Amino acid sequence: xxxxxKALLSVPVCIxxxxxxxxxxxxxxxxxxxxxxxxxxxxxxxNYEHYKSDPAALQTLVRTDLIPLLDVPYSARLILGRAGRxxxxxxxxxxxxxxxxxxxxxxxxxxxxxxxxxxxxxTVLPQRxxxxxxxxxxxxxxxxxxxxxxxxxxxxxxxxxxxxxxxxIVEGISYVTxxxxxxxxxVQANGIDSVIARLNAGDLELTD
Amino acid sequence: MRNxxxxxxxxxxxxxxxxxxxxxxxxxxSEIDPWEGFNRKVYAFNTGMDKVVRPIAVGYDKxxxxxFQRGVGNFFRxxxxxxxxxxxxxxxKFTHGAETLGRFLVNSTVGLLGFVDVAMKMGIPYYNEDLGxxxxxxxxxxxxxxxxxxxxxxxxxxxxxxxxxxxYHPVGRAIHNRSEYGYWIFRGIDQRARFLIQDAEIEQAYDxxxxxxxxxLQNRQYQIYDGDPPLADYDLYLEEDYAEPDAGPGE
Numbered sequence: 206x207x208x209x210x211k212a213l214l215s216v217p218v219c220i221x222x223x224x225x226x227x228x229x230x231x232x233x234x235x236x237x238x239x240x241x242x243x244x245x246x247x248x249x250x251x252n253y254e255h256y257k258s259d260p261a262a263l264q265t266l267v268r269t270d271l272i273p274l275l276d277v278p279y280s281a282r283l284i285l286g287r288a289g290r291x292x293x294x295x296x297x298x299x300x301x302x303x304x305x306x307x308x309x310x311x312x313x314x315x316x317x318x319x320x321x322x323x324x325x326x327x328t329v330l331p332q333r334x335x336x337x338x339x340x341x342x343x344x345x346x347x348x349x350x351x352x353x354x355x356x357x358x359x360x361x362x363x364x365x366x367x368x369x370x371x372x373x374i375v376e377g378i379s380y381v382t383x384x385x386x387x388x389x390x391x392v393q394a395n396g397i398d399s400v401i402a403r404l405n406a407g408d409l410e411l412t413d
Numbered sequence: 414m415r416n417x418x419x420x421x422x423x424x425x426x427x428x429x430x431x432x433x434x435x436x437x438x439x440x441x442x443s444e445i446d447p448w449e450g451f452n453r454k455v456y457a458f459n460t461g462m463d464k465v466v467r468p469i470a471v472g473y474d475k476x477x478x479x480x481f482q483r484g485v486g487n488f489f490r491x492x493x494x495x496x497x498x499x500x501x502x503x504x505x506k507f508t509h510g511a512e513t514l515g516r517f518l519v520n521s522t523v524g525l526l527g528f529v530d531v532a533m534k535m536g537i538p539y540y541n542e543d544l545g546x547x548x549x550x551x552x553x554x555x556x557x558x559x560x561x562x563x564x565x566x567x568x569x570x571x572x573x574x575x576x577x578x579x580x581y582h583p584v585g586r587a588i589h590n591r592s593e594y595g596y597w598i599f600r601g602i603d604q605r606a607r608f609l610i611q612d613a614e615i616e617q618a619y620d621x622x623x624x625x626x627x628x629x630l631q632n633r634q635y636q637i638y639d640g641d642p643p644l645a646d647y648d649l650y651l652e653e654d655y656a657e658p659d660a661g662p663g664e
Contacts, residue, residue: 283650311614318610322479342644353486360644372647377635378628382645386627390441391619 233336234343234361234368237274239329242345245270246327249320256317263313271312276362276369277301283371284385288392296397303404304384319347338363343370441623445558445630452560456622462563463605467612470605477606484528485603491520491527492583493541499581500542504550509540541636544574549637558626566629 232240248266249256256263281301282289289297319325330344343359360372360379372381391400440449474482494517501510516532516539524531533539548570549556556570567575579585584600587593618624634642 283647286650315610340644340647356640360647372645374644376632377638377640377642378631379645381647381650382631383624383627385650387619387624390623 232368233332234341234359234370235329235332237361237368238343238345238359238370241270241274243327243329245316246320246325249316250325253317253320256320260313263316264309267309267313267316272305272309274370275305275308276364276366276371277305277308279362279364279369280304280371280381283381284388285392286385286389288389288397292397296401299401300397300404303401307404319349324348341368342374444555446626447557448559452558452626453622455560455562456625458562459560459565466602466605467609470602470609473602474606474609482603482606485599486607487520487524487530488527489584489600489603490530490539491517491524494520496544496578496582497540497542500544500547500578501540503544503547504542506540506542509538512537513540540639543571544578545571545633546574546637548574558630566625568630568633571633 245266249263256266278298278301281297281304284304285292285297285300326348328346330346332341332343339362341361343361345357345359346354347357348354356376358374359370360374361368361370363369372379374380388400391403440447442449446452477485494513498510498513498517501507501513516537519532519535519537520527520530523529545568553570556568559567559569559572561567561572564575580589584596587596615621615624631642
């Protein structure tokens with residue numbers, strides 16, 4: 206990760222929740238995923254070299270096309286759990302913002318990895334059963350460059366802003382559950398401020 | 414890497430005995446991981462081993478084209494078919510068993526010893542079963558987490574299952590009958606290469622040991638439920654653990 210994308214990650218994200226709301230309110234979760242995720246993948250596959258050399262552009266793409274679909278404040282509350290007790294609202298918001306940044310960073314890296322091969326394909330499976338406003342799962346399959354498929358599910362609920370996802374589950378591994386089990390002991394040991402600072406600074410370096 | 418080593422088994426038994434001698438230094442989850450003290454020691458050992466294995470996997474990943482890695486993945490997945498077949502029958506899934514047998518026959522012949530997944534193109538579905546999953550299906554749901562030397566995360570149930578399966582898994586048989594470790598090592602490197610992308614995430618986690626445990630156990634549930642496990646109880650995350658600031662106790 207270079208300095209540019211690091212700088213981008215620290216840009217405040219207050220504007221993002223106002224994007225696309227009119228559009229998202231009317232659609233059901235499966236078509237939201239279909240429209241957004243498939244579009245992101247198509248963009249990255251078609252302009253792979255561009256996005257590879259310009260991480261900032263990739264992060265912007267993810268920020269504008271994916272993040273409005275997510276109910277990050279809710280995810281942040283689920284992740285904090287009992288560690289969120291007694292923490293002022295603005296700290297919880299700052300934590301949510303740090304989670305957004307981390308998510309964009311990870312998602313962008315995953316996108317580049319998957320899109321390396323042009324044969325990568327995202328399939329949204331048909332909705333099973335009726336939509337439940339508290340919890341509806343959208344199932345997708347992403348074909349992997351080295352063979353096989355990754356099943357990626359999104360947990361949606363209905364909010365004042367329409368349907369929004371609050372968890373991503375890859376091969377049964379829930380982002381919220383996994384993150385929660387890391388964050389709760391860390392908040393309890395080091396306090397929320399230190400965790401927010403670490404998340405905001407936390408870009409990953411691969412050492413070969 | 415689902416096959417077990419007889420060499421490892423002996424080492425494991427020794428380690429298990431010493432674990433029983435009491436190393437309960439850390440307890441983050443006494444229900445799932447009562448052997449955490451021991452498990453963390455094995456994890457440290459495995460992390461050390463990985464300093465040797467990882468560079469090989471990185472080299473392999475760089476040199477080998479994706480098409481080749483796809484073929485290798487197909488080849489080893491095809492070798493799992495006998496174990497999957499037997500365990501599908503043990504779970505009473507006879508149709509899936511027949512499909513798995515057909516898949517194995519087609520891929521082993523037309524599919525050039527399994528390198529090409531012809532069965533997939535023919536629309537024959539792929540299943541993945543082992544004795545650990547069968548035991549879970551029979552009601553042995555919760556088993557304590559067990560970090561195996563070299564083989565990595567497991568549970569007591571899945572470790573036992575893996576050992577039993579290895580006696581008729583082709584790669585396991587090569588080891589048990591002929592002391593041939595080549596296939597096993599090759600598969601290990603190929604598998605390791607597939608996880609390289611997760612390395613940074615695990616390394617920089619607040620507690621890498623717990624991250625790996627968490628991820629592995631969730632994924633195992635996913636396999637046991639044949640890809641359709643129940644979702645987490647999100648309400649519990651919120652209502653039991655999170656209170657509005659003014660409702661927090663002792664505030």
